[in-house]
Amino acid sequence: MEFLDGNAIGGTLYYVFGCEMTVAQAACGHCGARGPLAECEVYLGGPGVVVRCRVCHDVMMVLVEVREIICVDLGGLKGLELLAGANDQSA
Protein backbone atom coordinates (compact mmCIF):
# COMPACT_ATOMS: atom_id res chain seq x y z
CA MET A 1 0.00 0.00 0.00
CA GLU A 2 1.26 3.47 -0.84
CA PHE A 3 2.19 5.70 2.06
CA LEU A 4 2.21 9.46 2.39
CA ASP A 5 4.02 11.43 5.08
CA GLY A 6 3.31 13.40 8.22
CA ASN A 7 2.49 16.58 6.30
CA ALA A 8 -0.74 14.93 5.18
CA ILE A 9 -2.01 14.70 8.76
CA GLY A 10 -0.82 18.12 9.94
CA GLY A 11 -4.43 19.21 10.43
CA THR A 12 -5.39 16.12 12.43
CA LEU A 13 -2.25 16.39 14.57
CA TYR A 14 -2.99 20.04 15.22
CA TYR A 15 -6.50 19.10 16.23
CA VAL A 16 -5.26 16.41 18.62
CA PHE A 17 -2.26 18.20 20.15
CA GLY A 18 -3.45 21.79 19.85
CA CYS A 19 -0.42 23.03 17.96
CA GLU A 20 1.66 22.58 14.81
CA MET A 21 3.20 19.12 15.12
CA THR A 22 4.81 18.27 11.78
CA VAL A 23 8.11 19.77 13.00
CA ALA A 24 7.99 17.82 16.29
CA GLN A 25 10.80 15.28 16.61
CA ALA A 26 9.46 11.77 17.01
CA ALA A 27 11.65 8.96 18.33
CA CYS A 28 10.76 5.43 17.30
CA GLY A 29 10.13 3.07 20.19
CA HIS A 30 11.50 0.16 18.20
CA CYS A 31 14.73 1.33 16.52
CA GLY A 32 15.17 4.70 18.21
CA ALA A 33 15.44 6.69 14.96
CA ARG A 34 14.54 10.35 15.43
CA GLY A 35 13.12 12.79 12.94
CA PRO A 36 10.33 15.26 12.30
CA LEU A 37 6.82 13.81 12.21
CA ALA A 38 6.58 15.32 8.71
CA GLU A 39 9.08 12.71 7.50
CA CYS A 40 7.34 9.67 9.01
CA GLU A 41 5.41 7.27 6.78
CA VAL A 42 1.67 7.80 7.00
CA TYR A 43 -0.97 5.30 5.88
CA LEU A 44 -4.45 6.69 5.36
CA GLY A 45 -6.10 3.74 3.64
CA GLY A 46 -7.48 1.99 6.71
CA PRO A 47 -10.16 3.00 9.18
CA GLY A 48 -7.67 5.25 10.95
CA VAL A 49 -4.29 6.89 10.47
CA VAL A 50 -1.17 4.79 10.98
CA VAL A 51 2.21 6.52 11.39
CA ARG A 52 5.27 4.36 10.85
CA CYS A 53 8.99 4.88 11.36
CA ARG A 54 10.71 5.82 8.10
CA VAL A 55 13.73 3.73 9.07
CA CYS A 56 12.41 0.44 10.54
CA HIS A 57 8.75 0.88 9.43
CA ASP A 58 7.41 -0.13 12.83
CA VAL A 59 4.16 1.47 14.00
CA MET A 60 4.74 4.67 16.01
CA MET A 61 1.27 6.19 16.29
CA VAL A 62 -2.31 5.25 15.48
CA LEU A 63 -5.15 7.77 15.36
CA VAL A 64 -8.70 6.50 14.97
CA GLU A 65 -11.85 8.57 15.01
CA VAL A 66 -14.87 6.70 16.31
CA ARG A 67 -18.16 8.56 16.64
CA GLU A 68 -16.55 11.98 17.13
CA ILE A 69 -13.96 10.64 19.58
CA ILE A 70 -10.34 10.48 18.42
CA CYS A 71 -8.42 7.60 20.00
CA VAL A 72 -4.66 8.19 19.98
CA ASP A 73 -2.21 5.32 20.51
CA LEU A 74 1.33 6.55 21.05
CA GLY A 75 2.63 3.16 22.24
CA GLY A 76 5.20 2.93 19.44
CA LEU A 77 6.89 6.19 20.34
CA LYS A 78 9.88 6.50 22.63
CA GLY A 79 9.57 10.25 22.70
CA LEU A 80 8.03 13.29 21.10
CA GLU A 81 9.84 16.61 21.31
CA LEU A 82 8.58 19.98 20.28
CA LEU A 83 10.92 22.94 20.40
CA ALA A 84 9.56 25.48 22.84
CA GLY A 85 8.46 28.43 20.76
CA ALA A 86 8.26 26.40 17.56
CA ASN A 87 4.64 27.45 17.27
CA ASP A 88 5.32 31.13 17.71
CA GLN A 89 6.59 31.51 14.18
CA SER A 90 4.77 28.74 12.32
CA ALA A 91 1.33 29.80 11.26
Next chain:
Amino acid sequence: MAGTAVLGRLSWRVATVTTVVDETPRVRTITLDVPDWPGHVAGQHVDVRLTGEDGYRAERAYSLASAPGEPPMITVERLEDGEVSPYLTRELRLGDAFEVRGPIGGYFVWRPDDGGPLFLAAGGSGVAPMRAILRERRNSMSEVRARLLYSSRTLEDVIYRAELHDEDVVHTLTRAQPPGWTGYARRVDAALLREVAWPAEDGPLAFVCGPTSFVESVAAGLVELGYAPRRIKTERFGGMGER
Protein backbone atom coordinates in the same frame (compact mmCIF):
# COMPACT_ATOMS: atom_id res chain seq x y z
CA MET B 1 -6.26 31.82 26.77
CA ALA B 2 -3.57 31.89 24.14
CA GLY B 3 -4.19 28.19 23.57
CA THR B 4 -7.84 28.87 22.93
CA ALA B 5 -6.96 31.42 20.30
CA VAL B 6 -4.56 29.05 18.56
CA LEU B 7 -7.10 26.24 18.53
CA GLY B 8 -9.73 28.62 17.23
CA ARG B 9 -7.50 29.44 14.33
CA LEU B 10 -7.67 25.88 13.09
CA SER B 11 -11.38 25.34 13.33
CA TRP B 12 -13.37 24.51 10.21
CA ARG B 13 -14.50 27.62 8.40
CA VAL B 14 -16.71 28.16 5.42
CA ALA B 15 -14.77 29.21 2.33
CA THR B 16 -16.48 30.82 -0.65
CA VAL B 17 -15.20 30.39 -4.18
CA THR B 18 -14.27 33.73 -5.74
CA THR B 19 -12.41 32.69 -8.89
CA VAL B 20 -11.83 29.50 -10.81
CA VAL B 21 -9.04 29.05 -13.36
CA ASP B 22 -8.82 25.91 -15.45
CA GLU B 23 -5.09 25.28 -15.70
CA THR B 24 -5.25 22.08 -17.76
CA PRO B 25 -8.11 19.77 -18.76
CA ARG B 26 -7.77 18.02 -15.38
CA VAL B 27 -6.48 20.72 -13.09
CA ARG B 28 -8.14 23.79 -11.69
CA THR B 29 -7.03 26.60 -9.38
CA ILE B 30 -9.65 27.88 -6.96
CA THR B 31 -9.40 31.17 -5.08
CA LEU B 32 -11.18 31.20 -1.74
CA ASP B 33 -12.61 33.87 0.44
CA VAL B 34 -12.15 32.66 4.03
CA PRO B 35 -13.43 34.97 6.78
CA ASP B 36 -10.62 35.98 9.16
CA TRP B 37 -7.96 34.17 7.13
CA PRO B 38 -4.88 34.62 9.36
CA GLY B 39 -2.41 34.59 6.46
CA HIS B 40 -0.09 31.75 5.55
CA VAL B 41 3.51 30.82 4.87
CA ALA B 42 4.64 29.56 1.45
CA GLY B 43 4.44 25.75 1.41
CA GLN B 44 1.54 25.35 3.85
CA HIS B 45 -1.69 23.55 3.01
CA VAL B 46 -5.35 23.51 3.97
CA ASP B 47 -7.67 20.62 4.68
CA VAL B 48 -10.86 20.66 2.62
CA ARG B 49 -13.99 18.97 3.96
CA LEU B 50 -17.04 18.18 1.87
CA THR B 51 -20.26 17.02 3.49
CA GLY B 52 -22.84 15.14 1.43
CA GLU B 53 -26.58 15.51 1.81
CA ASP B 54 -26.59 12.25 3.77
CA GLY B 55 -23.99 13.62 6.17
CA TYR B 56 -21.10 11.60 4.68
CA ARG B 57 -17.87 13.55 4.97
CA ALA B 58 -14.68 13.43 2.97
CA GLU B 59 -11.51 15.34 3.81
CA ARG B 60 -8.44 16.05 1.70
CA ALA B 61 -5.34 18.20 2.04
CA TYR B 62 -4.42 20.72 -0.67
CA SER B 63 -1.30 22.88 -0.80
CA LEU B 64 -1.78 26.61 -0.92
CA ALA B 65 -0.74 27.81 -4.36
CA SER B 66 -0.75 31.52 -3.54
CA ALA B 67 1.92 33.60 -1.86
CA PRO B 68 1.61 34.95 1.68
CA GLY B 69 -0.44 38.13 1.55
CA GLU B 70 -2.59 36.84 -1.30
CA PRO B 71 -5.99 35.19 -0.79
CA PRO B 72 -5.78 31.42 -0.27
CA MET B 73 -5.75 29.46 -3.52
CA ILE B 74 -5.67 25.72 -4.05
CA THR B 75 -4.82 23.82 -7.22
CA VAL B 76 -6.78 20.61 -7.58
CA GLU B 77 -6.07 17.73 -9.94
CA ARG B 78 -9.04 15.56 -10.81
CA LEU B 79 -8.71 11.90 -9.90
CA GLU B 80 -11.67 10.19 -11.54
CA ASP B 81 -12.17 7.79 -8.64
CA GLY B 82 -11.61 10.49 -6.02
CA GLU B 83 -14.17 11.59 -3.46
CA VAL B 84 -13.33 15.27 -3.44
CA SER B 85 -11.48 16.31 -6.58
CA PRO B 86 -14.21 15.46 -9.13
CA TYR B 87 -16.57 17.83 -7.33
CA LEU B 88 -13.96 20.58 -6.99
CA THR B 89 -12.83 20.38 -10.60
CA ARG B 90 -16.13 19.76 -12.34
CA GLU B 91 -19.22 20.83 -10.43
CA LEU B 92 -17.93 23.73 -8.36
CA ARG B 93 -19.23 27.16 -9.37
CA LEU B 94 -18.37 30.72 -8.34
CA GLY B 95 -20.01 31.56 -5.04
CA ASP B 96 -20.16 27.93 -3.92
CA ALA B 97 -18.96 27.22 -0.40
CA PHE B 98 -17.24 24.37 1.40
CA GLU B 99 -15.34 23.95 4.66
CA VAL B 100 -11.61 24.45 5.08
CA ARG B 101 -9.23 24.48 8.03
CA GLY B 102 -5.78 25.94 7.97
CA PRO B 103 -3.24 27.09 7.19
CA ILE B 104 -1.45 23.92 8.27
CA GLY B 105 2.20 22.89 8.44
CA GLY B 106 5.52 24.15 9.73
CA TYR B 107 7.92 21.73 8.05
CA PHE B 108 7.40 22.08 4.30
CA VAL B 109 7.56 25.88 4.39
CA TRP B 110 9.87 28.56 3.07
CA ARG B 111 10.36 32.08 4.36
CA PRO B 112 12.75 34.55 2.70
CA ASP B 113 14.99 34.40 5.79
CA ASP B 114 15.48 30.67 5.21
CA GLY B 115 17.67 31.55 2.24
CA GLY B 116 18.85 29.08 -0.33
CA PRO B 117 19.90 28.49 -2.98
CA LEU B 118 16.55 26.90 -3.57
CA PHE B 119 16.21 23.72 -5.56
CA LEU B 120 12.56 22.83 -6.07
CA ALA B 121 11.43 19.55 -7.59
CA ALA B 122 7.78 18.96 -8.42
CA GLY B 123 5.89 16.05 -9.90
CA GLY B 124 2.50 16.91 -11.41
CA SER B 125 0.29 18.97 -9.11
CA GLY B 126 3.13 18.91 -6.58
CA VAL B 127 4.01 22.19 -8.28
CA ALA B 128 1.32 24.02 -6.28
CA PRO B 129 3.43 24.80 -3.18
CA MET B 130 6.36 25.63 -5.47
CA ARG B 131 4.30 28.41 -7.02
CA ALA B 132 3.71 29.81 -3.53
CA ILE B 133 7.45 29.65 -2.79
CA LEU B 134 8.46 31.22 -6.12
CA ARG B 135 5.89 33.99 -5.73
CA GLU B 136 7.05 34.64 -2.17
CA ARG B 137 10.64 34.81 -3.35
CA ARG B 138 9.67 37.30 -6.03
CA ASN B 139 7.35 39.40 -3.83
CA SER B 140 9.96 39.67 -1.09
CA MET B 141 12.62 40.60 -3.67
CA SER B 142 14.75 37.81 -2.29
CA GLU B 143 18.04 37.42 -4.12
CA VAL B 144 18.22 33.74 -3.39
CA ARG B 145 18.81 31.64 -6.52
CA ALA B 146 15.86 29.37 -7.27
CA ARG B 147 15.47 26.63 -9.84
CA LEU B 148 12.45 24.42 -10.36
CA LEU B 149 12.66 20.96 -11.86
CA TYR B 150 9.14 20.12 -12.96
CA SER B 151 8.06 16.69 -14.15
CA SER B 152 4.80 16.39 -16.10
CA ARG B 153 3.31 13.65 -18.22
CA THR B 154 2.77 15.78 -21.32
CA LEU B 155 3.05 19.45 -22.25
CA GLU B 156 -0.72 19.73 -21.91
CA ASP B 157 -0.42 18.67 -18.25
CA VAL B 158 1.96 21.51 -17.34
CA ILE B 159 0.27 23.70 -14.70
CA TYR B 160 0.93 27.49 -14.45
CA ARG B 161 2.65 27.34 -17.81
CA ALA B 162 2.52 31.09 -18.49
CA GLU B 163 3.62 32.11 -15.02
CA LEU B 164 6.50 29.65 -14.88
CA HIS B 165 7.80 31.00 -18.17
CA ASP B 166 9.45 33.85 -16.27
CA GLU B 167 11.20 31.54 -13.80
CA ASP B 168 14.25 29.31 -13.97
CA VAL B 169 12.37 26.11 -14.75
CA VAL B 170 13.61 22.85 -16.21
CA HIS B 171 10.81 20.71 -17.57
CA THR B 172 10.77 17.01 -18.16
CA LEU B 173 7.87 15.37 -20.00
CA THR B 174 7.71 11.73 -19.08
CA ARG B 175 4.94 10.31 -21.26
CA ALA B 176 4.80 12.23 -24.53
CA GLN B 177 6.65 15.15 -26.04
CA PRO B 178 5.54 17.61 -28.71
CA PRO B 179 7.42 17.67 -32.00
CA GLY B 180 10.70 19.53 -31.66
CA TRP B 181 10.79 19.18 -27.85
CA THR B 182 14.33 19.85 -26.69
CA GLY B 183 13.79 19.46 -22.94
CA TYR B 184 14.13 16.31 -20.89
CA ALA B 185 11.86 13.41 -21.77
CA ARG B 186 12.31 10.94 -18.96
CA ARG B 187 11.60 10.36 -15.32
CA VAL B 188 13.80 12.22 -12.87
CA ASP B 189 16.79 10.09 -11.92
CA ALA B 190 20.17 10.68 -10.32
CA ALA B 191 21.80 11.47 -13.66
CA LEU B 192 19.19 14.10 -14.49
CA LEU B 193 19.53 15.64 -11.01
CA ARG B 194 23.28 15.80 -11.48
CA GLU B 195 22.73 17.98 -14.55
CA VAL B 196 19.96 20.19 -13.14
CA ALA B 197 20.28 20.55 -9.35
CA TRP B 198 22.57 23.11 -7.73
CA PRO B 199 25.86 21.53 -6.69
CA ALA B 200 25.86 20.24 -3.10
CA GLU B 201 28.86 22.49 -2.31
CA ASP B 202 26.51 25.51 -2.59
CA GLY B 203 24.59 24.23 0.44
CA PRO B 204 21.20 24.22 -1.31
CA LEU B 205 17.83 24.02 0.38
CA ALA B 206 15.61 21.55 -1.48
CA PHE B 207 11.84 21.15 -1.57
CA VAL B 208 10.41 18.05 -3.20
CA CYS B 209 6.67 17.54 -3.69
CA GLY B 210 4.80 15.01 -5.78
CA PRO B 211 3.54 11.44 -5.78
CA THR B 212 5.33 9.20 -3.29
CA SER B 213 7.44 7.38 -5.89
CA PHE B 214 8.62 10.71 -7.34
CA VAL B 215 9.55 12.11 -3.94
CA GLU B 216 11.36 8.94 -2.92
CA SER B 217 13.53 8.85 -6.02
CA VAL B 218 14.30 12.58 -6.06
CA ALA B 219 15.16 12.71 -2.35
CA ALA B 220 17.42 9.66 -2.69
CA GLY B 221 19.07 11.20 -5.75
CA LEU B 222 19.76 14.47 -3.92
CA VAL B 223 21.30 12.62 -0.98
CA GLU B 224 23.47 10.77 -3.50
CA LEU B 225 24.62 14.14 -4.85
CA GLY B 226 25.69 15.10 -1.34
CA TYR B 227 22.72 17.24 -0.26
CA ALA B 228 22.35 17.42 3.53
CA PRO B 229 19.28 15.29 4.38
CA ARG B 230 17.99 17.90 6.81
CA ARG B 231 17.96 20.47 4.00
CA ILE B 232 15.73 18.29 1.83
CA LYS B 233 12.08 18.95 2.66
CA THR B 234 9.66 16.41 1.26
CA GLU B 235 5.89 16.24 0.84
CA ARG B 236 4.14 13.22 -0.65
CA PHE B 237 0.66 12.85 -2.01
CA GLY B 238 -1.31 10.08 -3.57
CA GLY B 239 -4.77 8.67 -4.04
CA MET B 240 -5.72 9.02 -0.39
CA GLY B 241 -4.18 12.45 -0.05
CA GLU B 242 -5.72 13.43 -3.38
CA ARG B 243 -4.80 16.64 -5.16
